[in-house]
Amino acid sequence: MSEAPLLTVEDLEVSFPGRTGVTRAVRNASFTLGRERLGIVGESGSGKTTMGRSLLGLLPRTAQVTAKTMSYEGTDLLACSERDWQKLRGRRMSMVMQDPKYSLNPVQTVGRQISETALLHLKSDHKDARRRTLAMLEAVQIRDPELVYGLYPHQLSGGMGQRVMIAMMLIAEPDLLIADEPTSALDVTVQNEVLRILDDLVRDRGMGLILISHNLTMVSSFCDRVLIMYAGRIVEEIAARDLQHARHPYTRALVAATPSLTVRRAELATVTRDPEWLK
Amino acid sequence: MAGRIASFLFTLAVTFIGLTAVTFFISRMTNIDPVLAVVGDKATQAAYDGAYKALGLDQPLVVQYFIYLGRLLTGDFGKSVLTSQPVLTDLLRVFPATFELATIAIIIGVAVGVPAGVIAGATKGRWPDQVIRVVGLFGYSVPVFWLGLIGLFVFYGKLGWVAGTGRLDVFYQGVVTQRTGVILIDAAIEGNWEIFANAFSHLILPASILGYFSLAYIARMTRSFMIEQLSQEYVTAARIKGNSYWSAVWGHAFPNIMVALITVIGLSYASLLEGAVLTETVFAWPGLGLYITRALFNSDMNAVLGGTVLVGAVFITINLVSDLLYKLVDPRLRRQ
Amino acid sequence: MSDGLSHWLMSEAPLSRRQAVLGRFYRGIRSILTNPTAVVGLVIVILLVLMGIFAPLLSLGNSPLTQDLAGRLGAPSAEHWFGTDELGRDILARTLYGARATLAIVALVSVIVVPIGLAVGTVAGYMGGWVDAVLMRITDIFLAFPRLILALAFAAALGPGIENAVIAIALTSWPAYARIARSETMTIAHSDFIQSVVLQGASTWRILFRHIVPLCLSSVIVRLTLDMSGIILTAAGLGFLGLGAQPPTPEWGAMVSSGRDVILDQWWVATIPGLAIFVVSLGFNLLGDGLRDVFDPKSGS
Numbered sequence: 001m002s003e004a005p006l007l008t009v010e011d012l013e014v015s016f017p018g019r020t021g022v023t024r025a026v027r028n029a030s031f032t033l034g035r036e037r038l039g040i041v042g043e044s045g046s047g048k049t050t051m052g053r054s055l056l057g058l059l060p061r062t063a064q065v066t067a068k069t070m071s072y073e074g075t076d077l078l079a080c081s082e083r084d085w086q087k088l089r090g091r092r093m094s095m096v097m098q099d100p101k102y103s104l105n106p107v108q109t110v111g112r113q114i115s116e117t118a119l120l121h122l123k124s125d126h127k128d129a130r131r132r133t134l135a136m137l138e139a140v141q142i143r144d145p146e147l148v149y150g151l152y153p154h155q156l157s158g159g160m161g162q163r164v165m166i167a168m169m170l171i172a173e174p175d176l177l178i179a180d181e182p183t184s185a186l187d188v189t190v191q192n193e194v195l196r197i198l199d200d201l202v203r204d205r206g207m208g209l210i211l212i213s214h215n216l217t218m219v220s221s222f223c224d225r226v227l228i229m230y231a232g233r234i235v236e237e238i239a240a241r242d243l244q245h246a247r248h249p250y251t252r253a254l255v256a257a258t259p260s261l262t263v264r265r266a267e268l269a270t271v272t273r274d275p276e277w278l279k
Numbered sequence: 280m281a282g283r284i285a286s287f288l289f290t291l292a293v294t295f296i297g298l299t300a301v302t303f304f305i306s307r308m309t310n311i312d313p314v315l316a317v318v319g320d321k322a323t324q325a326a327y328d329g330a331y332k333a334l335g336l337d338q339p340l341v342v343q344y345f346i347y348l349g350r351l352l353t354g355d356f357g358k359s360v361l362t363s364q365p366v367l368t369d370l371l372r373v374f375p376a377t378f379e380l381a382t383i384a385i386i387i388g389v390a391v392g393v394p395a396g397v398i399a400g401a402t403k404g405r406w407p408d409q410v411i412r413v414v415g416l417f418g419y420s421v422p423v424f425w426l427g428l429i430g431l432f433v434f435y436g437k438l439g440w441v442a443g444t445g446r447l448d449v450f451y452q453g454v455v456t457q458r459t460g461v462i463l464i465d466a467a468i469e470g471n472w473e474i475f476a477n478a479f480s481h482l483i484l485p486a487s488i489l490g491y492f493s494l495a496y497i498a499r500m501t502r503s504f505m506i507e508q509l510s511q512e513y514v515t516a517a518r519i520k521g522n523s524y525w526s527a528v529w530g531h532a533f534p535n536i537m538v539a540l541i542t543v544i545g546l547s548y549a550s551l552l553e554g555a556v557l558t559e560t561v562f563a564w565p566g567l568g569l570y571i572t573r574a575l576f577n578s579d580m581n582a583v584l585g586g587t588v589l590v591g592a593v594f595i596t597i598n599l600v601s602d603l604l605y606k607l608v609d610p611r612l613r614r615q
Numbered sequence: 616m617s618d619g620l621s622h623w624l625m626s627e628a629p630l631s632r633r634q635a636v637l638g639r640f641y642r643g644i645r646s647i648l649t650n651p652t653a654v655v656g657l658v659i660v661i662l663l664v665l666m667g668i669f670a671p672l673l674s675l676g677n678s679p680l681t682q683d684l685a686g687r688l689g690a691p692s693a694e695h696w697f698g699t700d701e702l703g704r705d706i707l708a709r710t711l712y713g714a715r716a717t718l719a720i721v722a723l724v725s726v727i728v729v730p731i732g733l734a735v736g737t738v739a740g741y742m743g744g745w746v747d748a749v750l751m752r753i754t755d756i757f758l759a760f761p762r763l764i765l766a767l768a769f770a771a772a773l774g775p776g777i778e779n780a781v782i783a784i785a786l787t788s789w790p791a792y793a794r795i796a797r798s799e800t801m802t803i804a805h806s807d808f809i810q811s812v813v814l815q816g817a818s819t820w821r822i823l824f825r826h827i828v829p830l831c832l833s834s835v836i837v838r839l840t841l842d843m844s845g846i847i848l849t850a851a852g853l854g855f856l857g858l859g860a861q862p863p864t865p866e867w868g869a870m871v872s873s874g875r876d877v878i879l880d881q882w883w884v885a886t887i888p889g890l891a892i893f894v895v896s897l898g899f900n901l902l903g904d905g906l907r908d909v910f911d912p913k914s915g916s
Contacts, residue, residue, distance in 0.1 A: 290752065290755055293752060293756060294755065294756045294759045297756040297757075297760075298760065301760075301765070301768075302768060305768050305769060305771070305772040308772045308773060309771070309772040309773075416897065416900060416901075417893075417897070419844060419896075420844055420893055420896040420897035420900050421893045421896070422852065422855075422871070422889060422892045422893065423848075423852070424852060424855045424868075424871065424872075425871050425885070425886075425889030425892065425893070428871065428874075428875060428878050428885055428889070429889070431878065432879060432882060436878070436879045549761075552761070553761050553762065553763045553764060556763055556764065556767070556852075557763075557852050557855065557856070560855070560856065561875075571764070571767055572767065572856055574771075575767055575770065575771045575856075576857075578771070580771060580772070583767065583768055583771040584768060584771075586764075587764050587765070587767070587768040590761055590764045591761055591764060591765070594759070594760075594761040594764075595759040595760070598758075598759050599759060
């Protein structure tokens with residue numbers, strides 16, 4: 001990785017003022033991302049989704065986002081106006097969300113939703129957008145793109161829906177994709193297939209990928225590096241292949257708790273939380 | 280699907296029977312002797328008995344009800360004491376005035392209420408939302424007849440911006456040939472723009488007042504629907520694609536509430552028919568409402584009950600159809 | 616409130632049924648008090664009640680019924696704060712006494728619709744089956760009736776008067792409560808604690824009355840408060856048409872009507888009572904919104 005990183009984040013803080021005080025959802029997060037696969041693992045409430053959304057400027061108005069640095073391909077994300085974000089989102093950075101049942105617009109056809117991204121960013125006319133959409137549908141390995149183009153989201157299976165989502169978010173050729181629990185809503189049998197498609201596309205286009213998940217096994221097999229988050233902090237940053245040698249007790253506990261088909265155990269290990277980790 | 284329509288028709292029929300049963304019951308409750316109304320109080324006993332039989336009053340109550348129902352279904356609503364016309368003729372004569380009023384009112388309600396509701400929902404908690412909610416709140420709290428009076432006082436009495444009560448200045452009445460009964464349309468057909476303008480200046484105030492109530496309700500429901508949609512993931516997805524916030528609001532969230540809005544508009548229209556009763560009284564607007572209240576004060580039972588059945592039937596039909604439409608297109612059904 | 620008492624009320628582990636019920640009530644009131652608009656609504660409603668009760672005292676010695684034809688249509692003055700109407704009666708006094716008619720209608724309608732609605736709704740929700748189907752049909756039928764028109768028809772037959780207005784309003788209002796009670800009942804009918812009461816041998820009536828009805832009450836009360844403004848407006852509308860409380864009893868709708876002819880010059884005769892209707896209706900709406908936020912925060916705002 002000799003070139004400059006795509007994304008640089010230093011000391012990111014995200015907090016939400018509330019009735020009972022301020023909730024710090026992300027604390028002192030720092031990392032960089034190049035054209036590689038970075039996984040972010042954590043349980044619910046660890047702040048991983050919040051961090052993902054903050055990178056796209058999609059947190060609610062009440063959120064307070066501060067950082068020493070937060071820049072993408074030279075653009076200072078902290079200084080972005082809504083207009084600036086509109087130019088970034090979809091075109092240079094994008095996100096695939098968890099459940100296509102909810103993340104696709106129920107009253108628009110699939111084709112139209114995918115084309116919209118092209119129309120917004122690529123100076124296409126409708127014919128060109130349609131052509132690109134069909135090409136994209138093929139790229140995510142949907143067998144009959146012409147047919148699927150005219151379908152509505154509720155007519156798709158989970159796996160197909162997620163592939164449509166991927167098509168929709170990659171059609172404008174962003175350099176960074178954040179995938180927030182992209183397979184958690186899918187059947188296990190379909191999960192691998194979708195991951196594989198994502199993998200191929202990211203690799204072919206030389207994109208950077210941030211994969212957010214609670215599933216350590218999946219992330220470790222899919223990503224190059226992994227960030228472990230707990231209570232808003234990044235507690236460990238490690239190469240995927242070195243997970244066995246993790247240093248932070250939380251990471252070690254997570255690794256230990258993973259059920260394995262090969263290692264014999266009488267009981268599954270659980271994670272004992274140390275209040276020290278909250279500091 | 281067929282099941283729902285069958286259920287709807289059944290409810291419609293049963294409700295209609297319920298309505299007519301109530302009006303029948305009311306007609307029997309009255310202290311006025313229906314026989315005397317026909318033969319006069321100087322009639323002989325024989326004439327009285329004859330009329331009694333002719334009216335079917337010697338039959339058991341249930342039979343009488345079915346006779347009544349039968350008459351209604353053939354359009355025989357009885358004769359009006361006041362006008363000596365068949366009630367149905369009267370009703371058809373006055374209905375266009377109410378229709379005109381209610382229709383302009385609903386147009387105002389939708390044209391202002393829907394965008395207001397969308398904006399309120401999309402700016403939830405901030406000042407546009409607060410303002411719209413306050414305006415709406417006043418809309419459900421203020422008595423329509425009082426607002427009408429104040430409106431007349433201010434806009435007609437003090438400012439002279441609109442014409443006074445009635446549908447047309449006395450000067451212009453009867454000039455335009457009655458085709459549809461809706462003066463605006465009739466005047467436009469003849470190209471008589473002077474009368475059109477006069478009719479409009481009479482219509483605008485009562486229609487605006489009714490429209491205000493309509494828009495308060497429509498804005499509230501629209502806001503509520505929008506808030507629900509804006510919290511959905513697909514709206515965030517639209518923004519991730521690069522849409523601006525308002526583009527996501529109007530282009531993505533709004534189309535998802537349009538169907539639910541149709542039923543809201545239907546229900547609002549139905550309730551406007553009721554609101555029209557009071558408005559017509561204030562503005563001396565010769566529609567159904569005024570007809571019924573005049574009949575009421577002249578103890579013209581046939582007219583009152585006939586009007587009740589008509590308004591009731593329209594009201595019931597709009598309500599049930601709106602209900603049916605909503606059940607048919609409920610998004611939960613679509614998601615399977 | 617002393618620390619001890621408020622602590623006892625807020626306790627998470629109440630020791631008696633009474634403590635639990637009072638605690639809920641106390642917590643509810645505290646929540647309402649944090650919401651400024653709800654407080655305004657509550658204040659207005661309380662003022663309405665006080666107006667009605669203390670009308671004689673607050674009228675400053677003026678009677679609502681004494682006519683003074685020489686002094687008719689007088690402008691607001693030191694003696695008559697709100698002026699006098701077309702028969703020379705003091706408008707302030709009539710407005711204050713008019714609150715009684717409003718309170719009477721509110722109370723009577725509530726007393727009729729809540730029990731009927733609860734009865735029909737809980738039975739339908741608990742029994743299910745054909746009982747439910749029949750009861751819901753009946754509910755649907757009444758739900759589809761136009762309220763004001765029906766009241767007019769009643770008045771035509773039975774003569775004008777407050778009782779007939781109440782009946783007509785009540786007849787068209789109860790279905791909404793039946794629906795609410797039914798949906799609440801259906802949610803809890805198969806829950807474990809109801810099952811345990813069944814196993815204890817409780818009769819159906821006991822189950823419904825002592826266990827299910829109390830749980831429906833909060834939703835019903837919220838709905839009632841919100842409906843109240845509509846009921847007041849309908850009643851005022853009937854009064855305006857001359858079908859509510861009969862003269863000389865003061866009633867706000869009727870007062871607006873009698874001020875109609877002189878609106879251009881003596882605007883206060885019609886405006887003051889109309890304002891009263893508006894403020895009271897607004898008060899119930901605000902209070903209802905506040906109650907709904909407390910008891911059912913998922914809806915609307």
